Amino acid sequence: MTAVPPARGHGRIRSPWANYVTTARYLALFALACFFLMPVYALLITALKSPSEVSVVRMWQWPHALSLDNFAIVWPKLREGFTNSVLMALPASVLSSLLGAANGFVLSKWRFPGADFAFALILFGMFIPYQAVLIPMFQVMSYSGLRGGLYGLILVHVIYGLPITTLIFRSYFAGISEELIEAAKVDGAGMLRTFVFVALPIAPPAFAVAMIWQFTSAWNDFLFGVLLTNKDRWPITVALNNIAGSQAVPFNEAMASALLACLPTLLVYVLLGRFFMRGLMAGALKG
Amino acid sequence: MMSMSEPAAATSAAAASSLARPRAAGIRLEQVGKRFRGGVDAVRELDLAIEPGEFIVLVGPSGCGKSTVLRMIAGLEEVTSGRIFLGSDDITSELPQRRDVAMVFQSYALYPRMTVRKNMAFGLRMRGTPRAERDRRVAAVARTLGLEPLLERRPAALSGGQRQRVAMGRAIVREPRVFLMDEPLSNLDAKLRVTVRAQLTQLHHRLGVTTVYVTHDQIEAMTLGQRVAVLRDGRLQQFATPQALFREPVNLFVAAFIGSPSMNFVSATIAGGQVRFAGHAIALPPDSPLVTADREVILGVRPTAFGPAGVAGWAELAVKPVVIEELGDERYVFFDLEAPRVDTEATRAAFDARGSDDALLLPDEARARFTVRLPADLPLALGQALTVSLDPRRLYFFDPRTGSTLA
Amino acid sequence: MRRLRAWGPGLLLIAPSLVALAVFVYGFLGWNIRVSMSSWRGLAPAHDFVGLDNYVALLGDVRFTHYDVPNIAIFTLVFVIGSLVVGFVMAVLLDRGVTGENVFRSVYLFPMAISFIATAIIWRWLMDNGGGESTTGINQLLADAGLESWRSDWFKSSSRWAIAAIALPAGWSLTGYVMSLFLAGMRGVPEELREAARVDGASEPRVFWHVVRPMLLPVLMSAVVILTHISLKTFDLFYAMDQKNIKIDTPALYMWFTTFDGGFYARGAAIATLLLLGVATIIVPYIWYSVREERRK
Numbered sequence: 002m003t004a005v006p007p008a009r010g011h012g013r014i015r016s017p018w019a020n021y022v023t024t025a026r027y028l029a030l031f032a033l034a035c036f037f038l039m040p041v042y043a044l045l046i047t048a049l050k051s052p053s054e055v056s057v058v059r060m061w062q063w064p065h066a067l068s069l070d071n072f073a074i075v076w077p078k079l080r081e082g083f084t085n086s087v088l089m090a091l092p093a094s095v096l097s098s099l100l101g102a103a104n105g106f107v108l109s110k111w112r113f114p115g116a117d118f119a120f121a122l123i124l125f126g127m128f129i130p131y132q133a134v135l136i137p138m139f140q141v142m143s144y145s146g147l148r149g150g151l152y153g154l155i156l157v158h159v160i161y162g163l164p165i166t167t168l169i170f171r172s173y174f175a176g177i178s179e180e181l182i183e184a185a186k187v188d189g190a191g192m193l194r195t196f197v198f199v200a201l202p203i204a205p206p207a208f209a210v211a212m213i214w215q216f217t218s219a220w221n222d223f224l225f226g227v228l229l230t231n232k233d234r235w236p237i238t239v240a241l242n243n244i245a246g247s248q249a250v251p252f253n254e255a256m257a258s259a260l261l262a263c264l265p266t267l268l269v270y271v272l273l274g275r276f277f278m279r280g281l282m283a284g285a286l287k288g
Numbered sequence: 289m290m291s292m293s294e295p296a297a298a299t300s301a302a303a304a305s306s307l308a309r310p311r312a313a314g315i316r317l318e319q320v321g322k323r324f325r326g327g328v329d330a331v332r333e334l335d336l337a338i339e340p341g342e343f344i345v346l347v348g349p350s351g352c353g354k355s356t357v358l359r360m361i362a363g364l365e366e367v368t369s370g371r372i373f374l375g376s377d378d379i380t381s382e383l384p385q386r387r388d389v390a391m392v393f394q395s396y397a398l399y400p401r402m403t404v405r406k407n408m409a410f411g412l413r414m415r416g417t418p419r420a421e422r423d424r425r426v427a428a429v430a431r432t433l434g435l436e437p438l439l440e441r442r443p444a445a446l447s448g449g450q451r452q453r454v455a456m457g458r459a460i461v462r463e464p465r466v467f468l469m470d471e472p473l474s475n476l477d478a479k480l481r482v483t484v485r486a487q488l489t490q491l492h493h494r495l496g497v498t499t500v501y502v503t504h505d506q507i508e509a510m511t512l513g514q515r516v517a518v519l520r521d522g523r524l525q526q527f528a529t530p531q532a533l534f535r536e537p538v539n540l541f542v543a544a545f546i547g548s549p550s551m552n553f554v555s556a557t558i559a560g561g562q563v564r565f566a567g568h569a570i571a572l573p574p575d576s577p578l579v580t581a582d583r584e585v586i587l588g589v590r591p592t593a594f595g596p597a598g599v600a601g602w603a604e605l606a607v608k609p610v611v612i613e614e615l616g617d618e619r620y621v622f623f624d625l626e627a628p629r630v631d632t633e634a635t636r637a638a639f640d641a642r643g644s645d646d647a648l649l650l651p652d653e654a655r656a657r658f659t660v661r662l663p664a665d666l667p668l669a670l671g672q673a674l675t676v677s678l679d680p681r682r683l684y685f686f687d688p689r690t691g692s693t694l695a
Numbered sequence: 696m697r698r699l700r701a702w703g704p705g706l707l708l709i710a711p712s713l714v715a716l717a718v719f720v721y722g723f724l725g726w727n728i729r730v731s732m733s734s735w736r737g738l739a740p741a742h743d744f745v746g747l748d749n750y751v752a753l754l755g756d757v758r759f760t761h762y763d764v765p766n767i768a769i770f771t772l773v774f775v776i777g778s779l780v781v782g783f784v785m786a787v788l789l790d791r792g793v794t795g796e797n798v799f800r801s802v803y804l805f806p807m808a809i810s811f812i813a814t815a816i817i818w819r820w821l822m823d824n825g826g827g828e829s830t831t832g833i834n835q836l837l838a839d840a841g842l843e844s845w846r847s848d849w850f851k852s853s854s855r856w857a858i859a860a861i862a863l864p865a866g867w868s869l870t871g872y873v874m875s876l877f878l879a880g881m882r883g884v885p886e887e888l889r890e891a892a893r894v895d896g897a898s899e900p901r902v903f904w905h906v907v908r909p910m911l912l913p914v915l916m917s918a919v920v921i922l923t924h925i926s927l928k929t930f931d932l933f934y935a936m937d938q939k940n941i942k943i944d945t946p947a948l949y950m951w952f953t954t955f956d957g958g959f960y961a962r963g964a965a966i967a968t969l970l971l972l973g974v975a976t977i978i979v980p981y982i983w984y985s986v987r988e989e990r991r992k
Contacts, residue, residue, distance in 0.1 A: 030793065107709045135950075263809045
């Protein structure tokens with residue numbers, strides 16, 4: 002028997018340059034990661050410095066002592082905005098997801114003549130520049146008394162969130178086999194029952210995607226928030242802008258408040274990133 | 289679909305002689321093994337020697353490693369142990385780009401954004417063949433395969449059969465030393481498959497390129513291959529001509545896998561120069577090596593080894609048909625024996641792999657069921673006693689433990 | 696009648712959404728156009744009709760024609776091209792699979808979870824243009840690395856291209872998204888296709904160029920459309936970054952200030968309508984094309 006060479010790798014046969022290419026790749030990826038994390042680094046070390054140590058010029062220096070004082074300073078200013086955002090973003094995301102689920106189901110599995118056209122019309126709503134509806138919205142919200150409180154803001158987020166949630170659910174429900182729907186029909190289920198007993202049971206992942214996406218979107222919104230609320234009902238983005246908006250504000254407060262304001266959405270991103278990514282992909286339409 | 293009528297074949301042969309090149313190389317696999325991440329051994333200690341210009345088929349149930357072997361020859365899988373030679377060159381660590389092989393994939397893998405012409409010219413382009421030569425070769429192959437009207441189309445605008453031909457054309461145009469084909473016919477409908485099979489054989493006669501063909505269909509293997517390699521669980525069972533596989537299978541698996549309809553099996557005992565099974569006893573031919581044996585065996589008989597009663601020198605069996613299949617000129621008669629069905633790993637693997645073109649009946653009892661082929665004019669009826677004769681020279685005996693052939 | 700009963704309930708279920716969107720999207724859009732053709736100025740809405748006067752006035756408006764339009768064009772160009780290039784490169788780097796791919800992807804994508812306000816606040820300090828003793832932010836990093844000559848005034852510069860500096864935070868936010876799109880596109884190419892190209896003799900770069908790249912066109916189109924429309928709509932980022940700086944004014948900013956600060960509602964509506972037209976010219980064909988492609992499958 003001829004001598005058998007030792008066992009080799011499991012993958013593809015590699016060219017002699019493969020190792021150099023791989024090293025170069027890792028270097029590039031790492032460099033890019035540094036670029037992306039650089040602002041976070043500045044943010045974190047500034048927020049964690051004691052107020053007296055903070056100075057714009059020494060932005061990049063590591064703190065001598067870690068301190069949470071900055072948070073204590075800005076939290077009272079942000080607390081109201083934080084609460085408002087929570088009270089606004091949660092209901093808005095739940096409601097627009099529910100409606101989106103219904104819409105998505107009808108548009109994919111219980112179609113009517115012109116359903117595709119209706120979908121295109123709905124979709125367009127996602128892409129319009131909000132400037133083009135700002136003035137009428139301002140008028141309507143003012144006349145109906147909805148301006149100033151949170152209800153108007155929630156309503157607006159629900160309605161303008163419909164296109165993306167509809168898109169998410171429509172794509173998702175498109176994956177249900179037609180035969181399953183037909184079996185339900187033959188078994189005597191009408192549209193509502195098919196929706197409740199066939200579509201909804203498998204919908205939780207899509208709900209996660211839609212709600213996370215909508216929550217992030219509503220939490221991060223500024224335009225509607227600043228237009229439609231009064232001072233006591235400002236969402237956190239507006240509060241943040243007021244604290245840290247002008248450059249005359251202490252640097253440490255600006256960074257600490259920015260960090261606090263981002264915390265919830267970042268937490269969602271870190272813990273539930275998978276669903277976040279799927280929402281991303283849905284927004285690209287073409288799969 | 290292109291038909292190869294005689295005059296057309298003659299003119300194509302003349303055109304094709306400009307295609308055929310005596311560059312065909314032999315392939316040699318030495319103790320080749322493949323282990324995947326996770327410890328799965330897809331191929332074990334494979335030794336295979338393929339002659340230049342030969343058309344060989346790798347066949348076996350799914351998961352037997354045949355595609356893996358093909359991909360290792362192509363360079364798409366790294367070889368874990370052993371060596372592969374193309375001609376006299378050791379290509380074991382060679383990149384697929386450098387090996388002079390062409391491959392037809394099961395899904396055809398046509399470049400979707402290129403026209404048929406560009407698809408076929410791609411390999412030549414990559415190797416730096418000058419434009420004029422590229423065009424000439426593509427035109428010649430397109431003519432041979434009847435692809436001329438399709439040259440400016442994209443793959444999406446082609447039917448399955450047309451795509452298959454383009455995939456073949458792409459391989460032929462390269463004039464490689466070896467053709468590799470990974471189940472290229474499995475996505476075609478049955479009728480098309482038969483036609484293309486014949487074309488493949490004719491193509492091989494004309495071009496004379498070494499070809500390694502992978503399939504799970506044993507009928508395809510038998511009709512196409514000059515020699516056939518039967519694989520199971522990563523190991524080579526037997527590498528021989530179709531006739532040799534049919535007449536002299538080396539083990540139970542090969543015997544059960546090859547041949548349509550499949551061989552009949554029953555547990556038996558050999559003693560005193562006779563084989564006894566299910567209440568029957570048949571005398572062994574005096575020159576049989578098992579004449580003095582005294583042991584348990586598995587007896588195998590092909591359906592075609594039976595005949596109507598009264599053939600000289602043949603043993604007689606009294607049976608009762610339970611199913612009769614009329615096929616016009618002949619019929620298949622099924623009867624049960626008073627003995628348990630042979631159910632070993634080997635037979636199960638073989639029968640599972642045979643696929644839908646075999647009329648496999650699920651016995652409702654655990655009794656051995658035999659299939660025999662009989663002439664259509666023989667009077668018989670269901671449930672009525674029938675005498676058939678059996679050629680004692682065409683009995684196969686297998687070791688019940690190892691499955692290897694005894695005689 | 697029976698057919699109506701078949702799909703009627705579906706239509707009914709979706710009706711509230713359709714009605715809401717009909718009002719809040721199409722109704723408001725139309726209303727906005729109507730306002731743009733009035734002479735509303737001040738607190739009380741005017742209901743007269745002045746045709747296209749406001750639009751004509753915009754053409755003569757220095758702030759609009761000299762700052763807004765060129766700025767948004769420059770910004771869009773730099774932002775879109777920059778994000779496409781960097782996003783593409785990131786996707787190419789990750790395509791073959793690396794250990795820690797998920798970590799890298801999370802790092803590149805997390806800025807999308809942050810509001811533009813926070814992004815603006817952070818980057819405003821990073822792009823601070825203090826000099827000499829008060830050099831800080833990126834300028835300081837550059838100085839520390841010995842690249843003092845690369846120091847920039849960023850968006851506070853008097854150059855025409857000042858607004859391009861804001862493409863940096865915008866790109867930071869959205870490049871990860873582009874990367875995801877390209878990566879999904881690349882991974883959608885069946886491995887067998889690449890294998891066929893390898894067997895055909897193509898080296899890895901050529902495999903990418905001839906096999907993968909042509910299949911990325913739809914992804915590229917999606918990315919361009921989405922990025923461009925986001926770029927035109929962007930308001931928060933500019934608002935929080937440097938809203939009073941007229942050199943980096945944009946139509947979106949102008950619309951806001953002229954309407955809600957200055958009271959020039961009609962003019963604001965006109966600017967908004969122009970923005971709408973700009974967005975519609977790319978979005979409408981895109982939606983139509985997407986829905987049609989989907990039908991074909």
